[in-house]
Amino acid sequence: MCGRYTSTKPVEVHAELFKARAGSLFVEPRYNIAPTYDVLACRAMPEGRELTLMYWGLIPAWAEDKKIGYRTINARAETVAVKPAYRTAFRRRRCLIAADGFYEWRPGKPRKQPYYIRMKDGKPFAFAGLWERWGEPEGAExxxxxxIIVTTANELISQRHDRMPVILAPQDYELWLDPEVHDREKVMPLLKTYPEKEMEFYPVGFGVNSPKHDGEGLIKPL
Structure with a gap:
């Protein structure tokens, strides 16, 4: 699964990477993004690609309240096309979620050891994501x-966890974002395990264990 990640690059960097407009959007560097936070994402709209903030934890249009979002931070690649919570979004509302690293934990005593995982070159990338719009009751916004879609871990990450987020290659952004592509046979091949040769991981301090903590020190190697 993916339960914590980082997105520390300026919005302009992601706008260029995703070929999207950002308008006046500004987001502080974030080193400990947790579920239910607002996260930076790119989606295709009628007027073109845009960067925006979204609540992390998908709330289907049919949900009675936001609490379902606590259970839908990740969608399994193997079932995302058929699960009721995700299947409509998978067909029509795919997105890119801006990131430059994520965390996993190794079991241990007295507590689990966190590890930070990133690209060897330190560059930003995109998780494969889905988005939905949920109308709050009584006319609220x-x-x-x-x-974030997750799949089988590569050999590097499997040393810490058996799942990892789907990281999309830039050449696949256009197909993934295209709302006119509804055929899952065209899209499913994109939900593959990212090659370990381009990635690295190292242990970090226990500060990341609390979502109250943030700052560059969280990704400092031990």
């Missing part, structure tokens, strides 16, 4: 929410 609608909530745009998202989930």
């Amino acid at each position: 609608p909530v745009d929410s998202c989930t």
